[in-house]
Amino acid sequence: MQDFCFDWKTKIIFGTKAQDKILEEAKPFGKKVLLHYGSERITKTALYKKLLDDLKGYAEVSILPGVVPNPRLELVEKGVKICKDKDIDLVLGIGGGSVIDSAKAIALGAHYAGKVWDFFEGGGQVDEVLPIGAIITLAGSGSEASKYTVITNEEESLKNGFGDDRIRPRFAIMNPEWTHTVPAYHTACGVADILSHILERYFGQIDHSDINDPFIEVTIKTVMENAFQLQKNPYDYIARSEILWASTIAQNDFMGLGRVSDFEMHKIEHELSALYDIAHGAGLAIIMPAWMQYVYKHDVQRFQRLFSSIWKDYETGDHLERSILQGIERFKAFFKKIHLPVSLKEVHISDEKFDMIARRCTKNGPVGKLKPLGSEDIKNILLLAS
Amino acid sequence: MQDFCFDWKTKIIFGTKAQDKILEEAKPFGKKVLLHYGSERITKTALYKKLLDDLKGYAEVSILPGVVPNPRLELVEKGVKICKDKDIDLVLGIGGGSVIDSAKAIALGAHYAGKVWDFFEGGGQVDEVLPIGAIITLAGSGSEASKYTVITNEEESLKNGFGDDRIRPRFAIMNPEWTHTVPAYHTACGVADILSHILERYFGQIDHSDINDPFIEVTIKTVMENAFQLQKNPYDYIARSEILWASTIAQNDFMGLGRVSDFEMHKIEHELSALYDIAHGAGLAIIMPAWMQYVYKHDVQRFQRLFSSIWKDYETGDHLERSILQGIERFKAFFKKIHLPVSLKEVHISDEKFDMIARRCTKNGPVGKLKPLGSEDIKNILLLAS
Numbered sequence: 001m002q003d004f005c006f007d008w009k010t011k012i013i014f015g016t017k018a019q020d021k022i023l024e025e026a027k028p029f030g031k032k033v034l035l036h037y038g039s040e041r042i043t044k045t046a047l048y049k050k051l052l053d054d055l056k057g058y059a060e061v062s063i064l065p066g067v068v069p070n071p072r073l074e075l076v077e078k079g080v081k082i083c084k085d086k087d088i089d090l091v092l093g094i095g096g097g098s099v100i101d102s103a104k105a106i107a108l109g110a111h112y113a114g115k116v117w118d119f120f121e122g123g124g125q126v127d128e129v130l131p132i133g134a135i136i137t138l139a140g141s142g143s144e145a146s147k148y149t150v151i152t153n154e155e156e157s158l159k160n161g162f163g164d165d166r167i168r169p170r171f172a173i174m175n176p177e178w179t180h181t182v183p184a185y186h187t188a189c190g191v192a193d194i195l196s197h198i199l200e201r202y203f204g205q206i207d208h209s210d211i212n213d214p215f216i217e218v219t220i221k222t223v224m225e226n227a228f229q230l231q232k233n234p235y236d237y238i239a240r241s242e243i244l245w246a247s248t249i250a251q252n253d254f255m256g257l258g259r260v261s262d263f264e265m266h267k268i269e270h271e272l273s274a275l276y277d278i279a280h281g282a283g284l285a286i287i288m289p290a291w292m293q294y295v296y297k298h299d300v301q302r303f304q305r306l307f308s309s310i311w312k313d314y315e316t317g318d319h320l321e322r323s324i325l326q327g328i329e330r331f332k333a334f335f336k337k338i339h340l341p342v343s344l345k346e347v348h349i350s351d352e353k354f355d356m357i358a359r360r361c362t363k364n365g366p367v368g369k370l371k372p373l374g375s376e377d378i379k380n381i382l383l384l385a386s
Numbered sequence: 387m388q389d390f391c392f393d394w395k396t397k398i399i400f401g402t403k404a405q406d407k408i409l410e411e412a413k414p415f416g417k418k419v420l421l422h423y424g425s426e427r428i429t430k431t432a433l434y435k436k437l438l439d440d441l442k443g444y445a446e447v448s449i450l451p452g453v454v455p456n457p458r459l460e461l462v463e464k465g466v467k468i469c470k471d472k473d474i475d476l477v478l479g480i481g482g483g484s485v486i487d488s489a490k491a492i493a494l495g496a497h498y499a500g501k502v503w504d505f506f507e508g509g510g511q512v513d514e515v516l517p518i519g520a521i522i523t524l525a526g527s528g529s530e531a532s533k534y535t536v537i538t539n540e541e542e543s544l545k546n547g548f549g550d551d552r553i554r555p556r557f558a559i560m561n562p563e564w565t566h567t568v569p570a571y572h573t574a575c576g577v578a579d580i581l582s583h584i585l586e587r588y589f590g591q592i593d594h595s596d597i598n599d600p601f602i603e604v605t606i607k608t609v610m611e612n613a614f615q616l617q618k619n620p621y622d623y624i625a626r627s628e629i630l631w632a633s634t635i636a637q638n639d640f641m642g643l644g645r646v647s648d649f650e651m652h653k654i655e656h657e658l659s660a661l662y663d664i665a666h667g668a669g670l671a672i673i674m675p676a677w678m679q680y681v682y683k684h685d686v687q688r689f690q691r692l693f694s695s696i697w698k699d700y701e702t703g704d705h706l707e708r709s710i711l712q713g714i715e716r717f718k719a720f721f722k723k724i725h726l727p728v729s730l731k732e733v734h735i736s737d738e739k740f741d742m743i744a745r746r747c748t749k750n751g752p753v754g755k756l757k758p759l760g761s762e763d764i765k766n767i768l769l770l771a772s
Contacts, residue, residue, distance in 0.1 A: 003403055011391070017389055208624055210628060211605065218604060241596075242596060258631075
């Protein structure tokens with residue numbers, strides 16, 4: 001285990017009565033609230049009405065809707081302006097990861113004199129970040145308790161991330177029932193996102209196998225099993241709650257403590273969704289198996305261990321490599337079964353921009369810990385994903 | 387998963403350079419620090435000297451040594467008086483769980499007009515609790531990130547616990563190297579404590595098997611394996627770090643989220659150590675197998691699952707019950723191998739006070755979720771443990 005510092009920070013209110021706690025959690029942060037969400041659909045829900053009633057009882061509420069998947073810088077800048085003009089105390093996001101990521105970026109910019117995009121370009125320094133609250137209606141990103149935000153700068157076709165403990169939401173209100181009506185495709189995208197978050201950590205730089213290895217393995221197994229369960233019954237509260245909780249702990253660093261990860265699959269995917277605006281989870285379902293296929297030779301033992309832990313009937317037999325390739329196919333088959341794309345072709349992406357993607361991924365040098373990937377490697381992975 | 391609210395709160399600084407962060411973490415809480423520890427041995431260490439140098443650079447330091455295992459109310463009261471007299475800003479404990487439990491009780495009493503024991507008798511209300519910092523030199527209690535404290539009232543031979551999120555330490559500084567020189571017996575006691583913390587949760591009230599089940603199972607396996615490793619080499623940094631981290635997450639509620647536990651094994655053990663002042667971990671090593679033997683019939687499937695997950699070669703065969711009894715024996719054998727007592731006889735406890743213990747354990751009604759235990763049941767468990 002390498003040295004680590006871990007600041008969980010986010011208070012979690014989880015379960016069927018989570019909505020009853022919104023007022024109690026939000027109120028201490030102050031009376032000026034920026035309420036942030038995506039489409040207007042949310043305003044038709046009982047949850048939203050309850051939220052608004054709670055807030056109106058004590059707060060001046062500013063409202064900023066309009067977050068889209070792969071959340072945009074332009075809207076973030078609008079939010080920052082509201083925070084400055086109205087002297088906002090709390091940015092409260094209701095929705096999925098895109099909304100919370102957008103809320104985080106707004107909170108970052110609220111007390112910053114420069115442009116908020118500075119943070120996403122490796123610059124930007126600020127003493128104070130507004131507190132963020134998260135009300136979660138979609139499992140996947142884990143943004144409700146993570147220190148990360150990813151924002152798309154449409155003008156420059158860039159999708160960049162930023163991390164800081166101060167942007168971890170102070171509280172996350174999570175009721176699995178709110179995810180019951182998430183369409184199957186978005187549920188599946190969330191599942192791919194969860195799996196990628198922990199796999200990126202599993203294949204990070206590790207001194208030795210530690211307690212996080214089995215934590216990750218059992219989480220993968222749990223998420224896969226419950227994803228199948230939701231195909232049978234999307235209203236299965238137990239399956240929804242397992243997946244929702246897994247999504248939180250998959251990305252708040254808990255399972256990556258003591259190891260260093262590069263998030264190379266995410267880096268590749270971010271380029272894809274910046275250029276083609278595909279769903280993040282769909283992009284990951286395409287990239288993950290291709291990445292595995294490209295790098296597995298650099299640690300066959302670890303792949304063997306992973307697959308053996310997921311599937312009881314996984315046999316390595318005499319041909320270790322062949323077994324691993326079969327394991328990768330099986331992983332891919334899982335994504336197919338939950339109706340995610342597993343090739344770039346399926347989402348109509350040709351090889352036209354592979355050079356550009358590869359160059360942009362590696363602009364600060366090779367990415368990845370298991371095998372450091374240069375631009376040629378990235379191109380090869382994209383070809384395998386084609 | 388049952389509804390839950392979880393507030394991790396404690397910032398963790400973990401690893402070989404943890405000591406470098408003491409100043410940074412402590413300073414923001416204020417200039418008046420109460421430094422709390424156990425025996426004077428700690429003052430001879432380089433860690434203590436570094437700590438004192440750091441504190442003296444900015445703080446007025448009051449010092450309260452003398453915490454003993456099963457920490458005493460009398461010393462807590464002394465600490466409370468110092469906090470009130472000197473207007474202390476931070477209670478900083480250095481040592482193991484007893485020191486941190488004592489620091490928590492002091493922090494609770496600092497702004498309370500009544501007697502601190504009120505909290506441990508179910509009364510006591512206070513608006514403000516002093517912040518607590520923990521520098522951990524012993525793995526086991528997990529007190530560095532838990533919301534619990536257990537204090538012994540010698541005068542009345544009582545050992546009572548209290549829990550509140552506000553007494554979770556704000557930061558925990560943990561370097562596994564500091565545990566390298568912990569004697570084998572105390573290391574083993576810590577291991578028993580860790581196992582009990584997660585087993586009490588594993589056998590709590592659970593709606594259905596959830597992600598915490600495999601988390602607990604792999605943690606038990608990891609702790610047992612690394613306990614053997616430390617018998618071979620107490621200076622094994624990897625094994626020390628696995629056990630130290632497991633001890634934190636075993637007791638900060640992470641693995642018990644969504645389930646309700648009663649800590650009945652702890653309740654029995656607390657009576658034993660209140661009356662006989664035996665080491666908490668030793669008491670647990672005696673009680674755990676006896677409790678298992680007494681209750682296993684109430685959920686054979688769960689015991690089967692537990693043992694199968696710990697030991698790859700665990701066979702249930704045709705005789706499920708016989709297999710489980712063998713599993714319990716194996717569990718007991720583990721404690722024997724790490725040189726812990728597994729019977730009351732070994733620690734010279736006769737049946738003289740069994741009635742009294744059973745009565746005191748159940749003074750508020752039956753304890754335990756798997757099987758609610760009345761006073762007769764407690765006596766039977768003590769007989770099995772004899």
